[in-house]
Amino acid sequence: MKIVSDLLRQADPLNDDLRRLDEARDQIRRTVVTAASVARPRVPRRKAALGAAGALAAALIVVGLLVGLGDRGTLRAAVRFEMRLAEAQPIPGLIVARVADSGRVIYLHPETIVTNEDIAQSWVIQDGPDRFSVSVEFLPAGAERMRQATAIHLGHPVAILIDGEVVIAPIVRSAISDSAAITGDYTRAEAERIASGVGIR
Amino acid sequence: MSGQPIVSALAMTVEERPSDRVAALFDAHHQRIYRLARRLTARADDALDLVQETFLRAARAPKSVPVGAEQEEAWLVRVLINLRRDQWRRAAVQRRHDAIAAPQLRAEPDHGPAVIARTTVWRALDRLPPRRRAVVVMHELEGLAVSTIASQLGISAITVRWHVSAGRRDLARVLASRHGDYE
Numbered sequence: 001m002k003i004v005s006d007l008l009r010q011a012d013p014l015n016d017d018l019r020r021l022d023e024a025r026d027q028i029r030r031t032v033v034t035a036a037s038v039a040r041p042r043v044p045r046r047k048a049a050l051g052a053a054g055a056l057a058a059a060l061i062v063v064g065l066l067v068g069l070g071d072r073g074t075l076r077a078a079v080r081f082e083m084r085l086a087e088a089q090p091i092p093g094l095i096v097a098r099v100a101d102s103g104r105v106i107y108l109h110p111e112t113i114v115t116n117e118d119i120a121q122s123w124v125i126q127d128g129p130d131r132f133s134v135s136v137e138f139l140p141a142g143a144e145r146m147r148q149a150t151a152i153h154l155g156h157p158v159a160i161l162i163d164g165e166v167v168i169a170p171i172v173r174s175a176i177s178d179s180a181a182i183t184g185d186y187t188r189a190e191a192e193r194i195a196s197g198v199g200i201r
Numbered sequence: 202m203s204g205q206p207i208v209s210a211l212a213m214t215v216e217e218r219p220s221d222r223v224a225a226l227f228d229a230h231h232q233r234i235y236r237l238a239r240r241l242t243a244r245a246d247d248a249l250d251l252v253q254e255t256f257l258r259a260a261r262a263p264k265s266v267p268v269g270a271e272q273e274e275a276w277l278v279r280v281l282i283n284l285r286r287d288q289w290r291r292a293a294v295q296r297r298h299d300a301i302a303a304p305q306l307r308a309e310p311d312h313g314p315a316v317i318a319r320t321t322v323w324r325a326l327d328r329l330p331p332r333r334r335a336v337v338v339m340h341e342l343e344g345l346a347v348s349t350i351a352s353q354l355g356i357s358a359i360t361v362r363w364h365v366s367a368g369r370r371d372l373a374r375v376l377a378s379r380h381g382d383y384e
Contacts, residue, residue, distance in 0.1 A: 004372045008341050011322035013239055020245040021235045021252075028253045029227050036260035037220035137261075151291050174250075175291050179257075 079197025118142025
């Protein structure tokens with residue numbers, strides 16, 4: 001009789017796999033610490049504002065904003081953000097688009113999964129000395145739509161559009177839920193513009 | 202006067218920045234969390250994703266992480282296993298969908314006996330539900346005592362023993378169906 005415990009120890013992937021952690025440690029640490037250092041979420045602040053005095057103040061602010069933006073009629077995002085499912089192969093009814101950096105052609109589904117309306121917060125992440133990307137975190141409803149859409153889209157691309165341009169179209173390896181990274185080799189100024197712009201609804 | 206009240210007073214007056222807390226949390230626990238994640242997943246990349254997501258949960262709500270090394274570790278382990286369980290459920294749905302949509306025969310690559318044996322063991326592990334797999338890994342590979350596992354997972358020692366026993370039985374059954382008798 002062979003012993004299951006012995007087999008498990010012989011087959012342990014850590015026997016030759018610890019170096020992968022060494023290679024990725026710094027990047028993961030940087031991502032995590034950056035996420036923790038971001039000025040924190042709108043949701044708690046919004047809840048706090050819903051006290052008796054806060055509700056009145058919020059109503060006055062909304063009125064003020066609408067009056068101030070009367071010439072435009074609606075509130076508009078400074079940077080238009082959307083995510084759509086996409087395909088690598090042409091399918092009738094899909095929209096042809098080109099990924100900004102690589103020039104790769106993809107085919108966009110007409111429906112958007114999430115937009116600026118679904119973003120809870122966004123922040124800049126430094127990928128290298130002069131390279132920056134943007135991370136966005138979705139509100140629960142948007143996260144759920146992302147999860148449902150991407151869970152049945154594994155192995156196919158999902159496109160992130162900034163101001164109507166496909167900036168990145170990664171292949172979905174596992175269902176995406178509450179956050180996404182926009183890695184576009186941006187300068188700090190560009191990344192900050194996107195991070196602050198996408199959060200405006 | 203003992204030292205305890207002074208420590209308590211300091212903790213109340215000096216508020217740690219969230220990023221410092223999370224950095225310290227990462228430095229103290231990332232190796233342990235990676236070891237467990239690696240043994241719960243099929244690929245190193247998946248394990249690294251799990252590690253990052255686990256610490257991001259702490260980064261988004263640092264005040265929800267209890268204070269103290271053991272408590273921190275237990276909190277992180279539970280988050281990790283819950284994340285893995287969510288992935289496992291989604292993958293199960295996807296597998297069912299794939300099986301219905303496009304049943305396919307997959308050829309096994311031509312590997313040596315050692316690789317085949319290792320692959321067989323880890324495929325058998327993949328069939329265990331995440332919490333049971335975590336208990337088996339923590340007990341058999343990490344050598345943790347039943348009481349420690351119970352404490353880290355927030356379950357009773359009886360439940361841990363049951364998972365260990367059932368996990369061994371499940372593994373033996375899967376392995377025996379392919380390569381003979383195991384216990």
